[in-house]
Amino acid sequence: MKLNFSDAKILVVGDVMLDQYWSGSAQRISPEAPVPVVKINNDETRLGGAANVALNLKALGAHVALASVIGKDDAGSQIQTLLQQHGIQTYFSFSSQPTIRKLRILSRHQQLIRMDFEETLALSSAQSFAEAVIKMLGQFDLVIFSDYAKGCLADVQRMIQACNLAGVTSFIDPKGDCYQKYAGATLIKPNQAEFCQIAGAFSDDEQLSAKARNLMDSLNISHLLITRSEEGMALFSPQQEPYFLATQAQDVYDVTGAGDTVIATIGAAYANGYSLKDALHFANIAAGIVVAKVGTATASLVELSDKLQQTQRHQGYVAPSKEELRQLIQQAQQQGQKIVFTNGCFDILHSGHVRYLDEAAKQGDKLVIAVNTDESVQILKGPTRPIIPLQSRMELLASLSCVDWVIPFSEETPRDLICYLQPDVLVKGGDYQPHEIAGCDCVWERGGEVKILSFWDGFSTTKIVERIQASLQETP
Template identity: 80%
Template sequence: MKLDFSKAKILVIGDVMLDQYWSGSTQRISPEAPVPVVKVQDDETRLGGAANVALNLKALGANVELAAVIGDDEAGILVKQLLDKQNIMTHFHFGEQPTIRKLRILSRHQQLIRMDFEEPLLAKTAESFADNISNIVKNFDLVLFSDYAKGSLTAIQKMIQACNSAGVQSFIDPKGDCYQKYSGATLIKPNQSEFCQIAGQFQDTAELTTKAQELIQSLQLKHLLVTRSEEGMALFTPEQEPYFLATQAQDVYDVTGAGDTVIATIGAAYANGYSLKDALHFANIAAGIVVAKVGTATASLAELSDKLHLSQRHQGYVAPSKQELKELVQQAQQQGKKVVFTNGCFDILHSGHVRYLDEAAKQGDKLIIAVNSDESVQQLKGPTRPIVPLQSRMELLASLSCVDWVIPFSEETPRDLICYLEPNVLVKGGDYQPHEIAGCDCVWDKGGKVEILSFWDGFSTTQIVERIQTSIAEEQNDEN
């Protein structure tokens, strides 16, 4: 998939800050207090807050501009210079307060302390800023609000209304305990802690869904996205099933700015015509790239494209238990995917098997293969079978590009497994009638389909074994 986020115009509005990093070695404890002494060897300045969101969008190749309130001071000059260096156009409103600075002291890639330099933004400054920016939102395809509760978005409701009047999408990364100011937005993206602060604690996904839909209704939102750290993301839309996206395993060095990356990637993708579900998938990968870096960082379009390519490479999975496979099936079905089930011995894997499985996979989005255990193969095929043991057969099947999940079964038929997993499509090869297929009743009861596929002529494990035996016998006769 070739990604392109350059077509739409995006405006980022929010709290801008300057992130400073002083880093060096730590080899002793101070004699003045029980704290480490850092010998500063490096001094780095980066864009933070809404400016980092804009920087993330720029790194993704998006057409982005930034609106914010900053101070008429040295830090504000540095912010402007860093943005100019990235060719990001700015719409700055200069307030009486100094530009926000955050100074982090690090040693060996670990943050030891953070010092914040900031003063509250005057209400009249925030109102004036909102008045000015409301006049330009009509020039953009999407407005992305980055709220760090520093005051720039005190009058955000005025800007949301301007977006709605102009037919412009508005995405919000929220902050604080008052969400009424976000009413009417297209999407808001609280993390789970922020969501619970507003909607209350929940015990399971059903209660989470109920609370999310109530919040959507009260704020008149089109979408609510809850980011759940290691549990992934949950997208809620009125009158639709929730969409749950699992996070990707990733070495984490620093989560600073990961939320900026998520909202920036979602905004960039959605504004440029990708579906919201695809946008979440891209954001999930981009966040994984960023947390592997130290400090406020971005994911480039090249990095995202490369990771996306790697994620799309096939990695079939041999499920360790039917319970775990059940969870994977349910997750896929919640995402609107159609799960296909087939079964067999697959003793000596040959091209007939591959062609059949490829055809089976085309009946849906995810393919499960249930494989007969060694004992059941022996009962079906005789005492000399299987030729290839169960674990090896499953690993071979999992390596096929058309196969997603492989699981063994030892019963006479896989009916119990089919009824437990509840696939959308049951596929069998051969001269059967649908009602003769084990498990067909369970599939039909759930509104699924049963498909009969033809085996490819000229391919048979038994024939292969017989030819091998004949060849060995002929070689022995020649030697004699």
């Protein structure tokens, strides 16, 4: 999938800070106190807070601007210089209070101590800043409010209302224990600890879902995304089932700024027309890239695209809806790729299935498998089938290197699904004639191909089941 995040204009609004990293070797303990002595040999300065969100968006190729409040001091000047170097447009208001700095001392990539230099922004300054932001909202497609509870977004409710009046999407990375100020936003992204602080603890996904729905109703927000560390993410949207996305396993060196990467990637993707579920998938991968780096970091478009390609190369994707799958297929076709479609029950995956699917995949660039639901398998095979439930069958198929996308269907035939997805090649194994295959008319109508593939004699789920039953009967 070739990613493009450059078609929309995004504004980041929130608290900015200067992240400083002093690093060196720590080879002895101080004689003055039981603390390590670090001999500093490297001094690095990076953008933090909302500025890091903007930097993440820029790294992804998005058109981004940043609005914030800084002090008239050296730290503020350094922030402006760094943003200019990265080509990020800025709208700064200036305060008599100092620019926020966070100084981290590291040795061998391990953080030993962090020192914060900050003062909460005066309310009058925050209100003046909000007025300035409201005047520029019409220039943008999406606004990300990055709240670090330093005072810059004390008047965020007025800015959210202005977004709604202007028809501008608003995403919130929240902070604190008062979420009413975020009411009316398009999406709010707390982490799990922040969510529990607001909504209360939960013991299972059912309780989590109930509390999430209650919070959405009380705040009148369209979407709630909860990041759950090693448990992944949970997305809640109106009239849709909760979407739980597992995190990817990787080495973790530093989680600093990972939340900035998530909100930036989701915002970039959504503003450019990708679905929220696709956006979560991208953000999950981008966060994995960032936590493998030390300090406040970003994931570039090249890194994300490469990682996404690796993921899709080694494991297929179980599409949650035909609408999302159609979008993926259309994107692939626009890149000149040929889409192959096949379908079946695939109950008790065996070598006959694998040989057939490998041959099917060679008919094009991407292979889509439509899998019969459990109810439709019962109609076709009898009340004792399937042996393997639908979700497990789809996950097994998706794990095959030759498979790209898997989706369930419950109809008697997959014809309607084929006509909707519009693949380039329709394949089926066995002794069929092309005109007997469901959906052939839709494929031919588009100038596509219908192919009959090899039938691998001696491989059958039914025969496997019969042998197992016979073996059990023979067992004394």
